Amino acid sequence: MTEQTRIFLADYTPPNWLVEQVHLTFALSPAATRVKSRIRFAPNTATSDRDFFLHGEGPALISAAIDGAPVTPEMVRGGLTCAVPDRAFTWEAEVEISPATNTALEGLYTSNGMYCTQCEAEGFRKITFYPDRPDVMAPFTVRIEGDEKVMLSNGNPTGAGEGWAEWTDPWPKPAYLFALVAGDLVAREDRFTTMSGKTVDLKLWTRPGPDEGKTEFGMEALKASMTWDEEVYKREYDLDIFQIVAVSDFNMGAMENKGLNIFNTSAVLASPETSTDANFERIEAIIAHEYFHNWTGNRITCRDWFQLSLKEGLTVFRDQQFSGDMRSKAVCRINDVLSLRGRQFREDNGPLAHPVQPDSFVEINNFYTATIYEKGAEVIRMLHTLVGQEDYDRALELYFDRHDGEAATIQDWVRVFEDATGRDLTQFKRWYSQAGTPRLSVTDEFRDGSYTLHFKQETPPTPGQEVKDPRVIPIAMGLLNPNGDEVLPTTVLEMTEAEQSFTFDGLAAKPVPSLLRGFSAPVILKRDSSASERAFLLAHDTDPFNKWEAGRALAKDVLVGMVTHGSTPDAAYLQALTTMLRDDQLDPAFRALALRQPGQDDIAQTLFDAGITPDPLAIWRASETLAQEVAEHLQDVAPRLSAEMDVTAPFAPTAAQAGKRALGLGLLSLTTRLDGGHAAQALYDRADNMTLKLGALGCLLDAEVGEEALARFHAEFDGDALVIDKWFAMQVAHASPQNAVDVAEKLSAHKDFNWKNPNRFRALFGALTMNPAGFHTVSGKGYELFADWLIRLDPVNPQIAARMTTGFETWRRYDADRRAMIRGALERILGTKGISSDTAEMVARMLG
Template sequence: MEDWLTVFEEATGRDLSQFAQWYSQAGTPRLKVAETWEPEGGGENTSSRLQSRDPEATGEAPDHVRGVAPLASRLQSRDPAATAEAPDQVRGVGDVDREAQPKGRYTLTFEQDTAPTPGQPLKDPQVIPIAVGLLNPNGDEVLPTTVLEMTKDRESFAFDGLAAKPVPSILRGFSAPVILTRDTSAEERAFLLAHDTDPFNKWEAGRQLAKDVLTAMVRDGAAPGPAYLDALERVVRDDTLDPAFRALVLRLPSEDDIAQTLFDASTTPDPTAIHTAREKVADALARHLSPVLPHVYEAMNLPGPYSPDPKAAGCRALRLTALALLTRLDGGKRAEAQFRAADNMTEELGALACLLDAGNGAEAVASFYRRWQHDRLVMDKWFALQVSHADQDRAADVTQTLTAHPDFDWKNPNRFRSVIGALAMNTAGFHHPSGASYDLVADWLIRLDPVNPQTTARMTTVFETWRRYDGDRQGMIRDALKRIAATDPLSRDTTEMVGRILGD
């Protein structure tokens, strides 16, 4: 690593000793962000301010306001006549009368902090590259992606010559491995989801907004608002976006993710309420996108033979995402047709999942088995799909039935995980108030341990989040874990894992 840094120091002429701390200093920095907006901003010339980066030369205080040199160089080289798309508030800096231009100043202030770790109670500031873009209130990008280099505990960066307070897009492309902390409203997240030009931040805004919507529904009985649905519609209709990316943005956070989000916010998660809220959001999204979904579904059906290339795979992903939403509207009519006509495993399994969600999958399940029963890997998917898509009230029963299937070889680790592991992935079914799934999983882990203690030990982790749930569920999970722990004999691996989960 030292040789690698030396090469870059020689090539760039920079001292990279502070950068080397990423390799010697433990912990993940937390990056806090605050913003200020001054409509008149002091009236300083944008280009001169942006070039003033040396605190010793400018006499700035340690908590100084730094300009952004990359922005200045771009603005000075931009010909307003040749660049018609340049936003009015930055186009022409240095080229037109500055007195006629607005002089609002927007400032971002960053603070970094890394928590103490064993042997390193005090942490030095890291070099953090913060990729930032700014968007106008109308959605136009006023500042393309610009990397701000943070080297101190606290630093501020100013952007002058703006006509209106911009919306920031921070940490574009996940430019640094930090935890970003910034208070943002649902409206701002919807705005970034609809308008941000950076794929990572666009997706992250949508993910956070979806979590906001779902947690509000669980805690307050709220309904999914039009801002979220409209922003998603804009993404779906944007054919310039990669199909795989659009499919990813449309994917709702998992029920387990929402449970952890609620727990982190000091709210005891109710798996049943989370499942209900997630279903309501999916139904609302299907209805909202109903005018465009049929077109998207057909447009993503590429002609010709199956191809595994990224473009084709992305089209299949978006097509199946559209199919899942359409199934909520037509009861599985399109899914049944796709299942019969599919010429590849991806679309056949996707259609089967839609039919199972719609409660109309019995015939397709039987047909799939007849066709693929001699392929062990495909059968693993067949087992897992039925359990993970089972109704929450029937999840334990479906799992129990499948464990009696002639092809359920419980001594095969992949087959065991495809059934018992899939039950844990069905969050609402696994955490059903009856506790039936807890008992079923415990029974099978006790049976498996003498044969395969390694798989048994790994599978006990399905219980490791038990402390975040209500008292009744905690009690039932604790009883299941203690029953496993009381088994005699019990392998050392499983004993260790169960003891760790129980906290004994």
């Protein structure tokens, strides 16, 4: 196992040397790219330490000079050191790197003949020797030399000729935001006029061929993002050109490099024939996210990687706001919470739990997590809720004014809110420093017209944090009287104590509380309530989130009862579901979400929290039984509703059309249980868009009559990488528990399984780990297969291997036999000779 060095937030010291200017020259060659750097250093007056160290991992040093005089640096672990003058000086170096053999996809690498970079978090040190830390910011000028048709870098174009191009970025940036792309590319071009009247050229680059026809939506999403950021945050773009490049081999979804965003093809390319409604929505959100980083991440970056949520949490919150404005606020909020609970709550409740601001790490790549992103966004949402829109706007304006051009900290961010609002946020900062999901228990009482809610908060121990202090919890709530009228509109309670009560007077009857409206805090709400009360809230609650939450709670109660007691579906739930589906005043997208069962992983965690060891197969059987009961109960309602959801207009990736398709496909999945797949086959045969085609294919696979459709699907889309990713994932996701591992193993030997491509690897093995009953088959062969492939992937791409290990993170919730088999798989991974520090850290944390 690779030796691991732990880095601590408490050990932060400012850089000894600052950078005033960077000039880079790249002479591109697949196996031997030469990089010349000329860097102007100046002593940092914030420290008296003048030791000189440059990060470097992989570049072969050819020469180095200071102020033109050759020097011989000392090569040390992680970089080099050198004697330097105690004054400003110019460092020059030439190195050689091999992009073609860089399978880790960090630094400069090649993807299908295209040169590409990925430098966040610490990839720039694989390009040349440099102080690769986010608090060292400088303007860059980049010259690219080569035979490539198109050569791009950050900033504005400042020169070009036969075999060369030059780019200058006037805005100081850290090295992690550096970008270079070169290759045979074509662009969709457009223009945007900013609120001050400045014209910005927009270019979305892709490889020539079929991908050219998949860029229109991405361009429109970019322009919508730029407009929204001006209107809502008053932020204007600051360069002459904004560019996006689609790359097929990319570890992340996208990267916000200043003025030159690099995107995974899956996060930017879309067409009705090849992309689902979910793909369109995801692309819109990611394009917005990366563009919004121009101010919340680029203009103001993070001082060190412990501040990662400073840029990521804030930018996720901003892209969630954007999506809510572009689509349905209620549906977007529900989807955000589903993602939070499915990913971040799972993280918080297991061995990988960590604070939004970690206090240490071994590999920063392992902390690009749901806690940093999604929980970080929830922390900012709570701030927004506590201070209100007006004070939030005032605080953000102060943040931009005070820290523009700086590398800031989370403490700087909180201080801005304190200064703008006069509030003391000392206790609120615990959301950044304490890991774990608080449990918020509630009881109530009604006496003589007074209604009292008693709250108690407690957070279970997490690794390294046994004791938790009370946090500030904003509880948005309302009260409804017994006839369904709202007697208290949404009010925000601020809970600050471990136990706290709130009383409401002047009520004629005991009300029904609607708690945590809009999911106002990332907590687990624990309150004993009856099925009839939940059905009442599903019918009458004025808050869309809590209306949906009531139906989901009913479904969870039903499923837990079926798993633990073998009970039958509750009639109240089935009737409430029918009433909700028949309500034409409700958004079809909302009804589609309400129709969807809680996930099997969610039920497993619910059982575990109740002290019951979950059986994945029993949960699957209960889910199947409930779906069958719902299908039979709705068999008279479904045909009419399905007909109403038929979209006759030409396909458009709008919220209105997407909602109808979502509800229609949800109903089709139920109908398939009764007709054996006839309606699904008819839909597949006539479908003119990927949403309907893929939805129908999933139904056919569930009915075990999809082999012919699978073959047709592959033949139709052979060569389209993003669609074939779907083909791989669908087969494993819809496989029965008995067959899932065998299907995955067979597909891993398929000629199209390019396991070195991150999208393809995630499509297959991500689908396996998200098929709980299949992955956790009692034989343990799912664990063996997954571990084998992680061990194979690790030396090629340690980042992806490390992130995929999270498929094992819930292992402690299962029975002794499964725990023993998973522990054995994890120990086998950890004991593999040469295992990367990325993967080793993740596995070691899971083992505890």
